[in-house]
Amino acid sequence: MQHDFYLAWRYLRHNKARSLILIVCLGVIIALPLALHRVLDEAERRMSARAEATPLLVGARGSAADLVLNALYFTESPAFIGMGEVDRIAATGWADPLPVYARFRVRGLPLVGVTMDYFEFRDLALAEGDLPALLGDCVLGAEAGRRLRLAPGDTLPTTPENVFDLAGVHPLKLNVTGILAKTHTPDDQAVFVDLQTAWVIEGLGHGHETNPRAGRADSPFAPASGDGVAYTEITPDNLASFHFHGDPAGFPISAVIAVPRDARASALLRGRYLDDDARTQIVRPSEVTRSLLQNIFRIGALFDAILLPLGIAALLMTVLVFALSLRLRQREIETIHLIGCSPMTVIRLVAAEIVLIACSAGALGWVLLQAVGVGAAEFVRHFVIA
Amino acid sequence: MSIQHWWRRVALGLLFFVAAAGSDLAGAAGSPALKIIAVNYPLAYFAERLAGARARVVLPVPAGADPAFWRPDARTVGTMQKADLILLNGAGYEKWLSQVSLPRLKLANTSLGFQDTYLRIENAVVHSHGPGGLHSHEGLAFTTWLDFEQAGKQAQAVADAIVRKHPEWKSIVLENLETLRGELAELDAELKQTVAADPRRPFLASHPIYQYLARRYGLNLKSVHWEPEEMPPAAEWQGLQSMLKDHPARRMIWEAQPAPEIAAKLKDMEIESVVFAPCANRPEDGDFLEVMKRNVDALKAAFRQEKRANSVISKNPNP
């Protein structure tokens, strides 16, 4: 037995190129479908976890998927609702409302307006620095901090990034107060500001340049003039002059995360949004995500459908390669006969070769699978979620 | 493991257990202490009365400062973010609220229940800017607690907020609320009765902070805008003279004892000074209810003395 494997091993080593190609082909065929399913599972796990952690979501009537993606993954929002919705939900006493305003982007990253409750709700801990305290403060997700190379104490100017933003964004120098610890969720990529700061960026609030001689505010706060882009900067000196005009209930947000007290409160709250004429809707992110995941599963099934015949074809090719090599080895087999070995020995030798190749391919497949497993989270974040 | 080693372990374990039990006791019967921030003293007092030792109540305003004109710095905001409950007075009291980042779910606006009966401050500053043109930043009168019925409602709101955080404290908090509201109702009835004796009698206020007091108790009150330690300029005195023509008041209500020269000058005009302290910050002696009792007594004395026509000056014990 040992001799069989020794001989088989010697033979495979002698035909290095052939053996290697066989091992790699088989390894990939084994690993590919498994790796694909692992990535899909990871995507499902992450998306489900985020959705499960967000009991109810209220937003503008329209696509439920858009609403969920905006509030959970900070994608662009097609429509907005008023801050009054938050007060309405709070007034019912059934749920704790957490407003989210994901509309603008800073240097390619989502700028998300939240209240300070959001950090506790999502279990976002600080890696360094503090949470925003004053108007104009921001805190960066772990990935955002790394990508922007910013630390607490630095400033981050908001700039209009595309044609649609031009009207909406007032350049404001944000003060970075802290960096959040990594959570492997879309929160890592976000730049968080207080809702009120988001509204200042939108131009709903402003400061007044106070003339110390006149002693009273009379001109709107103008951005400091200078060369290039002028940014509004909120400083301890002008902070007190900042205020908002208009009815705060009408100030925009993109969604409200509602955390109901119990199942009954949840049912009651959902009942309030049954009206077809309402301009708002309530969705359960877990349900919406499930239907989004259906698409991913369909892609998975499609891949399986392609990979199955592909695998069979590859296996047939391998058999063919073996059959052909046996034929090429006709003289070698005859030599084995002539030195007095039984036909059984030949079969055992070939079997040993197959076992060795199969084991190597399996090992390679396992290694590939591990590699995919390690990178699955990143992969999912880049290709499935983002 | 040696015996000695083992004993050390047991001793350490016991020590740890005792320490844990001790800290548990400190948190009142096993419940973790509730950290409450109140933006003025009346609210802090209500919270202290309602939760007792179960809560740690912090008034972040420095002693002697008027909480209505105080604003938190970034560090104080950071402390407030870590609290379990932030009690707000409402009615525009916290002008800094739109400039700081606080967890909304922890905010409790204690006057929200009667927001449709807020009073406006007259003569709001008007300014113009932007495409909107002329507009005014009107202000609301904010000394809501000087109407003791409103104070009771604010105490109720504090109780509700505490119970929402700790439902298991409900019975004890509501029991404390009952007592507190009873005491406030007593003051309320007393003041109502006092003013009812002569509701048309004119009074002056040194500072426009008694709007709710005047409304609740039917006090015929007109206000100047003076500070207790600052001698008003001549123009103010002239303004007072003309005000007195159709509002012949013989008493001026002050937030604190006015400077002797002001009091003397008023006395020359036959106007006595009466102190009715709003008690927005922690008093040097006594508590909220004691100060309010003194206030009510001072006002009662003012009504009594004037009945005796031009009798001796009232000396209020509360500076």
Ligand SMILES: [Zn+2]
């Ligand atoms: Zn303005």
